[in-house]
Amino acid sequence: MNRTIIDCNANLGSWPFRRTSYNTPEDLLERIGRVGITQAWVTSLDAVVLKNVAAANAPLAEAVAEHDALRAVGTVNPSWPQWERDVAECAELGMIGVRVNPNYQAWLPTDPIFGELLSAAGELGLFVELTVRMTDERHHHPLMMVPPVALGGLLDLCARHQETTIMVANANNAQVLGVARDAAGPLPERLYFEMSHIESVGGVQAVADQIGVEHLLFGTHAPYYYPEAATLKVFDECDFSEAELEALTHGNAEGLLAAR
């Protein structure tokens, strides 16, 4: 079956704590193509631990330039001087969004700088990816144990920045459902969660039932994760309707891009 599947959470480059395979554009596309994924939004693994994170942006844009199936998501650190220039550069480079890693960049989403970044990105038509973790905290390097990003305050930010699309990446069931519980009703229209870290038997469906499938994006965290995890969860373990599958695998992602 020729279904469009957009992986909203893929990576290129090197992760300092483990060798990864399939981390060039060609290899990544071949690898995720094996499970039927046709397009991917990619961030730079290197940028997570670079001090000057913006140094990874132009190389990432260049790496994906020849691949229509790949779209680049830049990395910014709003706690550094001149971050506005980095956001502007991401837009000029044709990137679709900017990713932040507050836990690796040593700031909190409740800090005023995040609100400033949301405004700046929204004005330039970039979505903001809030990545809550990169790997399981329980096996971090003993000299670099990084706690996950807490999502308290996220709904307030959404309310104050309705012009900006936010994608939360690598959040687990408890984190996603915690936000849904706080919302006590429909989630903000432009708030999305990516599903690579949703676990438990039938968990993706259970989370979709709670937050609304229209807020869920297909993602693999490949090549750091085996991409089969995402496809097996969505297509085999869960029992989504065809309409839900269309939304989850590409409709929501396309809508997100169109609405920026």
Added chain:
Amino acid sequence: MSAHGSIIDCHVHPTAARGDGPAACAAEMLRYADRMGIEWQGLSLGPVFIQQPTEDEIVADNDFIAEMIELHPDRFFGYANLNPNLLFHSLREIDERIANGPFVGIKLWVALCCNHANVDAICERAAELRAPILQHTFFRAGGNLAGESSPADVAALASRHPEVTFIAAHAGLNWERGIRAVADQPNVCVDTCGFDPEAGFTEMAVQWLGAERVLYGSDAAGRSFASQLAKVHGADISDDDKRLILSGNMRRVLAL
């Protein structure tokens, strides 16, 4: 072969599944297992995870699993959950649950590190009954819990009980270290379960241990069957190796 495939999931906790009681829980676990081609589920630790269970809590937990097995003896097998701090009770549970059936193995979680002499006594009885021991193992960042075992602890224990098959669950979570820790101890297998579907795990396990010592497990229902199956289906290893990991090895361990 029946409609559901022939995969054996060596590590399942019927906990987070929706549905109360053994019958509803069993139906829910089987519904998803059928979708994933999983024929057999090795059960332990029922509705409640208790780090330091009392005798009564152990009995209630094992009773819950026993009921599920009784309902579906062709789909579930069981590991008797023990608290090795309660040694006499543990030995009695082994006699009542394994010697008399229907349980086939032993589950040890985090009540007592397996470097303790009480666990040696449990292993001696396990050897007589040819019961495999599924031991939770972590190399936890920042240090293990007080009663938590590491793969190195299991390897040392296994060297004293070469006739027992040990399953180092989660390969220690910090799997690059965990695989190395058990590599020289041939009666220790690792399972694939209970951690994120991190690429490279299965390839390294097969390279260091041989496919014969790698067992598919999920840690469902807290984990997804699917995300953990991905570690096998998605690994760059041979189809023969995948078949061993998905069922052949566990058939050998259980002498099916």
